[in-house]
Amino acid sequence: MADPAILALDLGTSGAKAALLDLRGAVVRGGGGRPARASAGYPTAVPAPGAAEQDPRDWLRAARESLQEVLAVAGPVRPAALAVTGQMQDLVVLDAQGEAIGPALLYSDTRSAAQAERLRSLHPRWEQRTGTRQDATAIPAQWMRRLEEDPGLARRAAGIVLGPAGHLVQALGLGRHVDDTTASAAGLLDLDRRDWDAQACAAAGLPMSLLPRRSTRVGELVGRTGARAAAVLGLPAGIPVVTAPGDAAATTLGTVGLDPGSAYAYLGSSGWLARVAPAEPADAPGDAAHRLALPGPDAAAPELRIAALLAAGSAAAWGREALLDGAGPARADALLERRAQERGRGPSGLLALPSIHGERFPVRDQALRAAIVGADATTRGIDLYAAVLEGVAHALAHGLDAGTQELVVVGGGARSAPWRRILADVTGRTVRTAEDGEAALVGAAIAAADALDLPHRILPLGARPGAGATAPQEDAAAAHAARRSAHRALYDLVAALPGGSEG
Numbered sequence: 001m002a003d004p005a006i007l008a009l010d011l012g013t014s015g016a017k018a019a020l021l022d023l024r025g026a027v028v029r030g031g032g033g034r035p036a037r038a039s040a041g042y043p044t045a046v047p048a049p050g051a052a053e054q055d056p057r058d059w060l061r062a063a064r065e066s067l068q069e070v071l072a073v074a075g076p077v078r079p080a081a082l083a084v085t086g087q088m089q090d091l092v093v094l095d096a097q098g099e100a101i102g103p104a105l106l107y108s109d110t111r112s113a114a115q116a117e118r119l120r121s122l123h124p125r126w127e128q129r130t131g132t133r134q135d136a137t138a139i140p141a142q143w144m145r146r147l148e149e150d151p152g153l154a155r156r157a158a159g160i161v162l163g164p165a166g167h168l169v170q171a172l173g174l175g176r177h178v179d180d181t182t183a184s185a186a187g188l189l190d191l192d193r194r195d196w197d198a199q200a201c202a203a204a205g206l207p208m209s210l211l212p213r214r215s216t217r218v219g220e221l222v223g224r225t226g227a228r229a230a231a232v233l234g235l236p237a238g239i240p241v242v243t244a245p246g247d248a249a250a251t252t253l254g255t256v257g258l259d260p261g262s263a264y265a266y267l268g269s270s271g272w273l274a275r276v277a278p279a280e281p282a283d284a285p286g287d288a289a290h291r292l293a294l295p296g297p298d299a300a301a302p303e304l305r306i307a308a309l310l311a312a313g314s315a316a317a318w319g320r321e322a323l324l325d326g327a328g329p330a331r332a333d334a335l336l337e338r339r340a341q342e343r344g345r346g347p348s349g350l351l352a353l354p355s356i357h358g359e360r361f362p363v364r365d366q367a368l369r370a371a372i373v374g375a376d377a378t379t380r381g382i383d384l385y386a387a388v389l390e391g392v393a394h395a396l397a398h399g400l401d402a403g404t405q406e407l408v409v410v411g412g413g414a415r416s417a418p419w420r421r422i423l424a425d426v427t428g429r430t431v432r433t434a435e436d437g438e439a440a441l442v443g444a445a446i447a448a449a450d451a452l453d454l455p456h457r458i459l460p461l462g463a464r465p466g467a468g469a470t471a472p473q474e475d476a477a478a479a480h481a482a483r484r485s486a487h488r489a490l491y492d493l494v495a496a497l498p499g500g501s502e503g
Contacts, residue, residue, distance in 0.1 A: 008442075018037065024458065028074050034073050038066040038067075044106065045103065050111040054106060057100075059168065060232055063232075079239055080239075087106070088185040107137050109136075112144065113136040116135050119140055119204060123199050123200055129190045129192070130200075132187070132290050143204050163178075171232050173226060181249040184293040188200060196208060218451075219446075220295075223241055225241060240448075250447070252264065253460065254440055255460055260278050262276045266312075267410070267413025268411040271411070272307060276294070276302050280303070289307045289399055305399065308361050310359055319384070333417065335382045336385070336389075345476040351394075351490055352371065354370060362398040394487040407424075408431075424477075430470065431469070
């Protein structure tokens with residue numbers, strides 16, 4: 001009989017990803033050594049400016065396709081569990097038969113700005129209760145706009161779910177569920193009480209009877225597959241179904257775990273710093289970071305703080321094109337290595353904002369633009385490029401606290417050794433790379449194994465042997481730290497310039 005394995009599914013922004021993971025966290029391999037993993041995409045519709053919509057039927061189709069391909073590769077196996085995670089903060093309105101009424105409105109749909117503004121006036125403590133600045137993407141604002149466009153919607157609606165994972169689970173006949181991370185991302189959770197914000201619902205005209213049931217565990221066993229699972233996903237009956245937290249928390253769990261002080265940085269086209277922090281009062285003075293609840297029995301459960309940059313790898317790509325005559329990543333790294341050999345480690349002497357697309361952290365200002373200051377007659381293109389990478393690192397460093405001792409870095413930018421050194425020096429933390437893998441799937445598998453008390457040894461990717469480490473250089477870190485406040489002040493100075501910002 002085959003060893004137990006977990007069928008993990010991540011319904012992301014552009015498609016479904018699935019894999020069969022054994023209890024050591026490795027992807028099961030089928031005949032010929034082929035890994036049992038698969039993906040299937042789905043489209044996003046943009047029917048109007050600011051719109052972002054998906055058809056929930058596409059989610060179910062992609063889930064079935066990816067799961068069936070995984071099982072076909074793995075051969076005869078009965079999964080110990082189906083673990084599900086996915087994108088958060090999508091509004092799906094359901095009728096009495098569990099079918100979606102209209103398309104799903106994604107977390108990136110920005111058409112509800114006017115409704116968000118009205119909600120802030122109707123519920124002045126909305127942001128204090130939820131612990132995060134709320135905008136057009138919040139679920140109460142999305143619901144309010146849908147209700148204004150379709151006044152009969154509340155009469156026809158039998159419930160809502162907040163993303164594709166929740167929609168899949170209810171399509172399996174297991175009820176409507178949501179984890180606290182997704183609920184707080186949606187602008188619906190009172191962080192202090194760890195319960196629904198009834199005033200936000202009332203202000204939006206959203207009946208609380210439509211809300212899904214909250215899951216307070218990192219992994220929640222919501223039932224077992226039955227006849228509907230065969231129809232929807234082609235799975236046999238009797239497989240335990242576990243809801244993992246939304247993708248932000250599942251990715252954190254699968255990268256570094258959920259213990260306070262754990263942190264990782266993502267350097268893709270965009271970028272973010274995610275760290276697990278002890279709970280604070282929701283209205284404690286904060287910054288532009290997103291504060292998301294992590295599942296737990298009460299308000300003392302830790303939080304997930306996410307400092308999101310609109311440009312990280314894309315800022316570096318712009319820098320290579322504009323400052324290094326279109327050099328590729330390998331050529332740019334070679335130039336940085338030569339520069340470090342000539343000058344040693346330490347600040348470039350310049351300050352840079354990476355905000356080529358506007359910014360979300362440490363300020364939220366869609367109209368902010370990039371800047372590099374401090375050049376003189378000796379400044380070369382490679383110095384300007386180094387400053388851009390430093391600027392991304394400083395932006396992330398504004399989201400760190402003293403409890404973060406080291407930083408795991410993932411994403412395409414993590415492959416650059418010079419950028420890892422810059423990140424270590426700017427943050428003053430040892431930077432470690434993580435083993436390649438789908439972190440959200442690993443996190444979902446950990447959540448399921450723990451929920452079912454399976455005897456597993458699944459480690460987060462950043463905790464696995466073989467990850468490289470880059471330590472900060474003491475004098476370089478001190479020099480960068482001395483420039484941190486000036487870097488933060490640069491955001492406000494650039495915003496105040498004519499054309500520097502409209503917000």
